[in-house]
Amino acid sequence: MDLDWLKDFLALAELKGFSRAADARNVTQPAFSRRIRALEDWIGTPLFVRGAQGASLTPAGQHFQPLAADMIRSLERARRDTRSVGERNTITLSIAATHALSFTFFPEWIRNHLRFEALGTLSLVSESMEACEEIMLGGEVHFLLCHYHPEAPTRFEPDRFQSVRVGDDCLVPLCAPDSGGRPAWPLSDTSARPIRLLAYSHASGLGRILSAHQMSRDAIAQMEAGFTSHLAATLMTMAREGHGVAWLPRTLAKHDLEQGRLVGAGPPQFDIPIEIRLFRSPDCRNHAADELWHALAQ
Structure with a gap:
């Protein structure tokens, strides 16, 4: 039995659709379906009823759902506790960061705030926002670095985190330029053809922000879904190659904008100002984390 099977099972139980669940788990739908079938074969009974409206739990699946969640929590706790014993004398500071910030904002930011010769060993975990939240809630890292908008929900209670x-x-909504340097997919003109959206998947924090922003949500409702990924860098590549419009962090797209490989697809009212925010774990603390937090608080 594979741990991924349990995570797949819980995703399907929550989202009730093979396509949505496969996207959330970042696997192809055929591979996802095979893993669900493998879990059912391992248990020895069907866990889902398949139908035109999606997938619903059988009585056996309803019984198994809380057990699967408990098993995942227990295994992750065992892994975390065992790893912390092995790393206790080596890892000084651990930070989870979303993919978009790991390669753009993080390197210069950490260099400006910490002297590496005095730091010891720094561990950076680069993941989707959904995965970063799980890591943070599990007490596996000292900090989480992510994009933030007050209207988009996170799983961190302000009184604890x-x-x-x-x-x-x-x-910013961006796309490739046409031969004249104008946007190939202008949001202001939907008369010629539907505007193709390069969208964020369920696991993306940037996708949550877009869904919470009224102007972009209204614009997206008029667009045609063309491609989905939880990685902003992947959406940027697709936009650069002319496949549609993607809302991208300006920090990530800076060089492509300067080189003219990407241009704004719409007027400024479609832009969404966001923060880059550092969350502190209430459960994972040490002297290095205290020093960094004190410096930032000053």
Whole structure:
């Protein structure tokens, strides 16, 4: 039995559709379906009723759902506790960061705030927002670095998880230019053809922000879904190659904008100002984490 099977099972039980669940788990739908079938074969009974409206739990699946969640929590706790014993004398500071910030904002930001010769060993975990939240809630890292908008929900209760703004960014609708340097997919003109959207998947924090922003939500409702990924860098590549419009962090797309490989697809009212925010774990603490937090608080 594979741990991924349990995670697949819980995703399908929650989302009730093979396509949506496969996208959330970042696997192809045929591979996802095979893994669900493998779990059912391992248990020895069907867990889902398949139908035109999606997938619903059988009585056996309803019985198994809380057990699967408990098993995942227990295994992750065992892994975390065992790893912390092995790393206790080697890892000084651990930070989870979303993919978009890991390669753009994080390197210069950490260099400006910490002297590596005095730091010891720094561990950076680069993941989707959904995965970063799980890691943070599990007490596996000292901090989480992510994009933030007050209207988009996170799983961190303000009274437990302190946070501080460490930078600013902006989500901007971008696309490739046409031969004249104008946007190939202008949001202001939907008369010629439907505008193709390069969308964020369920696991993306940037996708949550887009869904919470009224102007972009209204624009997206008029667009044609063309491609989905939880990685902003992947959507940027697709936009650069002319496949549609993607709302991208300006920090990520800076060089492509400067080189003219990407252009704005719409007027400024479609832009979404966002923060870059550092969340602190209430459960994972040490002297290095205290020092960094004190410096940021000053």
